[in-house]
Each structure stands twice: as C-alpha cells, then as structure tokens.
Amino acid sequence: MNQHSVINVVDDDPAVAQAISVVSRSLGYRVAVYRSAEDFLYGHDPNQPGCILLDVKMPGMSGLELQRMLRDAGVTLPIIMMSGHGDIPMAVEAMSSGAVTFLEKPFRMKMLTEQIARAIEIDNSLRDERERTQDARSRMDQLTDKERVVLEEIVHGLTNKQIAEKLGLSIRAIEDRRSRVMRKLGTSSIIELIELVKHVPPNQSFSK
C-alpha cells in the first residue's frame, strides 16, 4: 500500500522539504513537495491516497488556513502539522481542526516515520470505509422498491412470517424477495446485511 500513498510535503524551506522527502523515499513512499499552501491547493490530486506534512508558518496562506480550507472542502487527507516552535494554542487549534499530530521542529526521523505510518493507516482506513460505502450504495441501487421494503423489515428484526402479515403477502413471496436481496447485495447472513445497511442507511437509498 506504501507504493500508492504519496507524502505531500508543504514547506517553504527547501532544505527541510528536501530532508523530509529523502527520509520518506528511503521508507518507500512517493513524495510530492510544494513550496506554499497555494501551490498545494492548485497542484495536488485529491484522489491520491497519502497524507500531508504541513508547515504552520509560511508566507502567504498559513498551514492552519490551508487545513481549514481543506476541511471545509471535504478533503480527508490526514495532516501532520509541523511548527518551528510549539505554540500551544496553535497546536490545540490544529488538532481540534483534525490534524493527526503536531510535530515540533526539529524532530527525529523515528517520530516522523511513526507519524507518517499512522497518517497513512488512517487515510487507508478512511478510503476503505468510503469504498465500502460506495460499493454498498451501488449494490443497494440495484434493489427494486419492493425488495427495499422487505430489506428494511428484515433489518428491523421481523421474521418472514411477520413481514408477510404486515405487507399482506404470502410467506413464499417474502422468501423469494429475501433471497434476491441477499444475492444482489452479496451477503450470506443477516449479520452481514445489517453491517452493510449501516454503511448505507436504506432511507438514503429510498429517497432517490
């Protein structure tokens, strides 16, 4: 997974950016260096997995401003904030705005690699989750309205017989629909079904 992840280094100091990228490459990551927050905004690919190593103090847009802008735009790339001095209010603001961590310059390679690994892990799990959600949604979209009604009742814990009574249909018809739902959603048990509905609440799908 390392090969796919890109470490985005945003720092106006070329020596620091270079050092971080050399270290990151030595660990097998791909690296993209940006000299300013603006360069990053215009230059980066949001679909590229990875993380951002972001300097707080830069000419032009500051690291904190870029962080806020990305958060507002729905970009979930984990951010490792770096600062030349551990300004506590600044660190608190960065962390509460969703930064993974706050590295005080100068930092050791060990700390950097640990934080990068953690950020990449967070990014991967966020992307997996998003992928599962998208996958579940596209499967959910294949269901007919009748199948969706049955799905909803199953998730609410009703038995086939109860659903049949509630909808005024035969148990046989409900069993048919139920197996079609299971097949279309690719699930083999109720537990899997409930798990999947958690990612895509049916009402989202119904309200098309």
Add this chain to the structure above:
Amino acid sequence: MSVLDCLPDMSVPTPTPEDLLKQNRQLRRQVVDLTAAVGRLKETSDLYRIVADTAADAILCVDEQGEIIYANPSSKTLLGYSPASLIGKSLFDLIGEEHRHIPRRAVQSFLSTGEEPDNWSGMELNVISSDGSLIPVDVSFGEVRGEDGHYRFSGYLRDLRPRKKLEEQARERLSALAHANRLKSVGELASGLAHELNQPLSAICLYADLALTQARELTEETDPLLDGLETIVTQAQRAAQIISLLRELIRKNEPRRQPIDLNAAVQAVLHLLKSELETRRIQLTVRLADEQPQIDADRTQVEQIVLNLVQNAMDAMEDVLPAQRRIEIMSQATTDMVELHVVDSGCGLPEGGEQQVFENFFTTKAQGIGIGLGICRSIAEVHRGRILAENATPQGARFILQLPRHQDESGESV
C-alpha cells in the same frame, strides 16, 4: 568790608493781615492735599505689600550691592530663613556657588549700561536653603531708581521643583516605553531567529538520523562513525533546546490584559510627545470619539503602538515643508472593534508597501532598523486585533489600528 555786606538783603516786607490769612488758607489746603496724598500712598503701598506678602513665589529686594532690604513671607517657605533674618544678607551668598556669577554679572551689567541684560527676567539658578540643600529656581529681576539716584532691585524666585518633577515623570514614562520597545524588538528578533534556526536544525536532524540508519546496516556497531552521527543529532537538539529556552524567556513578557480606554492611552502618549511635536513644528489635530467603548488590552503595549505610529508619522515628514507637516489622530468604534487612525502628510507608502511596512527589517528611513511597525502588528495580533496601512489623499499615509471591544462575562461587547 565784611562778608556780611555782600549778602543780599534778606529782610522781608512785613505782611499785611490779609496776606497772612491768604497764606494760611493756602498752607491749610496744602496740608489737606498732602495728608490725602500720604493716605493714598499708604493705600498703594499696603496693596503692594499684600501682593508681596501673599505671593507664592519668594520675593527679595536688594540694593546695588546685592544686600537684601526686603524679603516676603514665601522666602521662608523656599529658603527656610525668616524674612527678618534675611535682611542685610547678600543675595549672591544665597545662590549656589556654580551659579553665583550669573546674577552678579547681570546686576553689574545693568548698573554699567542701564539696560536689562537678556537673562534679566529668566535665569535658572540653584539657591541654597537653610539646611544646605540646593533648590532649582527661576529668577527674574526688576529695578526701580530711588530718590537718591541709586537703584533697588526686586528678585522673584520661583521654585522649579514641581515642574522638574513633572518633566522627570514624563521622561521616565518615555524611557519606560522605549525600554518596552527595545524588549519587544529583542523578542521579535529572537522569535524570528528561533523560527529561522529551527529550519536548518530540522534538516540536520533528519539527514543525520537517516545517515545513522543507513550506516547501521553497513558497518559494525562499534564503528566510531555511528557515534559521530549520533552526536550530530544530539547537538542539533541541544541547539533547538537553547532556542526554545530563549523563547520561554521572551514569553514571560506576555501582556497583562485589562479593560482600558484607548483614548486615554492616546492622550498619555501625545502628552509625552508634545514637546517633540512642537520642536518639529508639526500641526496636530486630535478627534477622539466621545463615550468610546473599552478594550481588553495591556496598557503599556497599546501605548507602545500609539507611540510607534505617531513617531513613524513624525519621521515620515522629515522632508516635508514645516507648514505642511500635519498629523491627524482620530478614534471611532464599530460594532465589535475600536479603531484608531493616525494620518500624516508625509511621503506616503512605497509602491506595494501596504503589507511590507509591517514586516520586520523593512524601512525607508536612513536611521531606522525597521522594527517599530512590526512591533505594532505583533502587539495588535496578540490582542486579536489588526493594523492596516494605506495611502492618504492628497498625500501621506493612514494607519488604522483595530482592537476588539471589551467583552463582559457573558461575552457581550460593551
């Protein structure tokens, strides 16, 4: 011939009774007139006596030799001697030794030329009081010529201690502000330095760590290369620690905030700069808003901003004709901010200088180091306010300071 024969005839013709009556009437009238004149004279003299007796300044009258012939009651307050004991003493003996020649020469010059010397009505001297201490006074002389043809001199001695004290206080305040400015300058420098130094230290740490990691794979655990690389890292971190200690030290100068009146801070600073504004012949217009809301701020730091802004405005007008040197200071409140405008008629901002002027080490002055406005900005930002610069019309620059209004317990602007 006897000498007596040469004398004119002194005999008077015997007056007639009518003549005698007439002369008698004339004499009586003269007596009445003289009595009235004497009465008037006494009235006038009493009046002058009251003036001298009740004057807050010490008044001494002396003869041409400087011998005291009159001392008013305030002489005792100033000098510690009773007026009676001063009579007969020499005025010059009461003057501190280093100044004694000044009034002596002035009196001599007057007596020889008949003209008042330049310092006649304003000499700053020290007088010796009864306890031996030296008191700074302002002395002005007056003179009157007596019937005998000799002059008498009056000397007014005004105690300069209260004025000196006020001057001293103003000087101290100004120097305290200058000191605060210096501290802040050092703080700005150190903070900038800390940031700048941490960058190369970061690179050093990372490269050394990387080299260390790779060297461990290539060489023996006992290789001195590893020690050397390890030392690079620890020393780089030591340098970083020194920087962070320095920052800690500077942080101790953090502002103490309390609700204060911006207008009062402005007036305090203008009071300090009054004489400098006059010396530089700058026309000052002050329009401060009535009922200005308070701001949460450190009084000294806000005064520092105002001082720097006004000094900056004064410096901007070095090359402007005195008649066109104007500074306008104005305050106003917006919904959540209190604003101060400082407008000068000077050289204006350089092209694109609206932001640059606040950057440290940016200056257009031959003598400046370019840190005054940088201090203004960092103080404004610490107070969650801001400072802006723009060109004024028809010439000069306008600086706008905005500081948040005081918030009460519930967080409401008041």
